[in-house]
Amino acid sequence: MRRELFLHIMNAVQTVDPYFQQRVDATGKLGLSALQKVVAAIRILAYGMPADAVDEYVEIGEATARKALNHFCRAIISAFGNEYLRSPTPGDVARLLQVGEARGFPGMLGSIDCMHWEWRNCPTAWKGMFTGRGKHPSMILEAVASHDLWIWHAYFGLPGSCNDINVLQRSPVFSPYVRGESPPVHFTVNGRTYDMGYYLADGIYPDWPAFVKTVRHPMERKTQRFASLQEGARKDIERAFGVLQARWAVIRGPAYGWDREQLSHIMTACIIMHNMIIQDEQAAATNTNFDNIGTPVDPSRGSHAAREEFIQAHHKLCNQALHFQLQSDLIEHNWVRYGST
Numbered sequence: 001m002r003r004e005l006f007l008h009i010m011n012a013v014q015t016v017d018p019y020f021q022q023r024v025d026a027t028g029k030l031g032l033s034a035l036q037k038v039v040a041a042i043r044i045l046a047y048g049m050p051a052d053a054v055d056e057y058v059e060i061g062e063a064t065a066r067k068a069l070n071h072f073c074r075a076i077i078s079a080f081g082n083e084y085l086r087s088p089t090p091g092d093v094a095r096l097l098q099v100g101e102a103r104g105f106p107g108m109l110g111s112i113d114c115m116h117w118e119w120r121n122c123p124t125a126w127k128g129m130f131t132g133r134g135k136h137p138s139m140i141l142e143a144v145a146s147h148d149l150w151i152w153h154a155y156f157g158l159p160g161s162c163n164d165i166n167v168l169q170r171s172p173v174f175s176p177y178v179r180g181e182s183p184p185v186h187f188t189v190n191g192r193t194y195d196m197g198y199y200l201a202d203g204i205y206p207d208w209p210a211f212v213k214t215v216r217h218p219m220e221r222k223t224q225r226f227a228s229l230q231e232g233a234r235k236d237i238e239r240a241f242g243v244l245q246a247r248w249a250v251i252r253g254p255a256y257g258w259d260r261e262q263l264s265h266i267m268t269a270c271i272i273m274h275n276m277i278i279q280d281e282q283a284a285a286t287n288t289n290f291d292n293i294g295t296p297v298d299p300s301r302g303s304h305a306a307r308e309e310f311i312q313a314h315h316k317l318c319n320q321a322l323h324f325q326l327q328s329d330l331i332e333h334n335w336v337r338y339g340s341t
Contacts, residue, residue, distance in 0.1 A: 010034055013075035041073075047249050085275075088152055112144045119136070129161055141156045142155040151244070196209060215227045222332070
């Protein structure tokens with residue numbers, strides 16, 4: 001990250017958590033500065049090094065470095081969580097729809113998938129529940145990412161024995177929609193109008209109109225082209241996972257913590273700082289003003305839908321016929337676009 005962004009983060013965590021404010025001990029000697037504690041925490045996250053490996057560089061002990069890491073992650077979530085883990089606003093939705101239409105997928109809001117984080121120090125009593133497809137226990141991160149690698153949704157902590165469907169059943173990714181609180185989405189494909197956005201997903205996800213999946217074993221040229229475009233665009237979430245792990249090596253390697261809550265804080269803090277770097281590196285953010293960034297945002301919330309409206313929205317979300325109709329319209333739409341180029 002740039003120096004300006006790092007300094008903004010350091011100043012923000014000092015404001016949120018008094019632990020990072022330099023104080024005088026009982027002997028009148030100044031304690032560790034905020035710079036030492038923040039650098040120690042970020043080095044552990046960025047390089048995946050143990051807590052006792054920063055003592056020579058930052059002159060901070062192992063126990064203090066571990067404590068600084070826990071305070072730092074909680075401070076990041078408190079200071080920036082509302083801004084950088086927010087649901088898409090109407091302006092964000094309009095921008096995502098515009099980009100999706102330019103890529104051949106009108107109504108697309110991003111790509112969804114799951115990632116496993118190995119938990120090396122999983123308690124023995126939990127290993128059976130947290131061990132799935134691999135040999136070691138793990139925890140699952142479900143995320144939604146857009147073309148610019150911004151992570152719009154993150155749900156972390158389910159055991160590694162679950163699959164994507166099990167995670168989806170407990171995930172709040174569609175909660176705003178069924179409550180009637182999500183921004184309105186309207187788009188037209190192949191002459192039909194739809195009022196619900198969708199995510200690109202792989203084959204394990206259910207046949208819902210909220211997911212657009214590829215065509216298995218495509219035979220016709222137009223279905224082959226659609227499958228190629230869908231699989232290429234769905235790589236956004238894979239790229240987001242790769243960049244997230246490249247920036248924060250603590251996620252790329254196994255987790256050695258004991259506390260599930262602390263590991264969840266580490267994952268959430270890394271995602272927040274990932275989005276902050278994405279925003280800072282955008283072409284339109286070369287002169288970003290960080291003065292008002294990080295202040296809590298009070299998202300507007302509409303009234304709860306009536307029970308009948310809630311049930312109707314849920315049934316519409318799981319409508320298989322609408323899913324196949326949308327997929328068919330997208331196949332025709334991309335085939336027409338291919339013939340016009």
